[in-house]
Amino acid sequence: MAKSVENRALKKGAWSPEEDKKLIAYIKRYGIWNWAEMAKPAGLQRSGKSCRLRWVNYLRPGIKHGNFTKEEEETIIDLHEKLGNRWSVIASKLPGRTDNEIKNHWHAHLSKRLKYDLNSLPDMSDAEIDQYSSFETDPPPTNVLNALISESSAATFTDSLPSSSSNPKP
DNA sequence: AAGTCATACAACCGCCGGAAT
DNA sequence: TATTCCGGCGGTTGTATGACT
DSSP, X not given: XXXXXXXXXXXXXXXXXXXXXXXXXXXXXXXOSOHHHHTTTTTOOSOHHHHXXXXXXXXXXXXXXXXXXXXXXXXXXXXXXXXXXXXXXXXXXXXXXXXXXXXXXXXXXXXXXXXHHHHTSOOOOHHHHHHHOXXXXXXXXXXXXXXXXXXXXXXXXXXXXXXXXXXXXX
């Protein structure tokens, strides 16, 4: 019951510059120790998830905003072909880009472009497609995915932040 | 100039997996 | 071993903005 009252008090929607400043200031001072608990002492009427999303996607140091380069788009297309909708893995291959941004860009631009490219292929009946569809439809093997994931986990943006151990809960 | 439609982006929701107890 | 909690992920929705009629 108390929880529903709390939820009702939580703010939703776009973040204001003041809220951004509060979150940045708090994380600079205390680090990230518990998203669910941090919001209140930070002076934010937001859910932990909302704070985390805001930080990870927009406030975190090193985030790139703006247009994707041709190289980045090619990387996304290539990795999506290999991995499917593993946006977080794809994002880890593009420094400064977030999974959310890549996902949005994919849906807004790249998926349509690929669709267009496919439509430009010669016409084939469904029967013909079935006839020649002997390719592998299963996802990539786990070891391939793990290799990609471990490769990309070397550097994280939180490295530059104070660790939770050195900045105990206030 | 006003209304409508399409697009891009930001944010939320629900689910899942891992860690802690 | 079972349960709870939290963080993370992917899908989806809401909204602002620009293009078009």
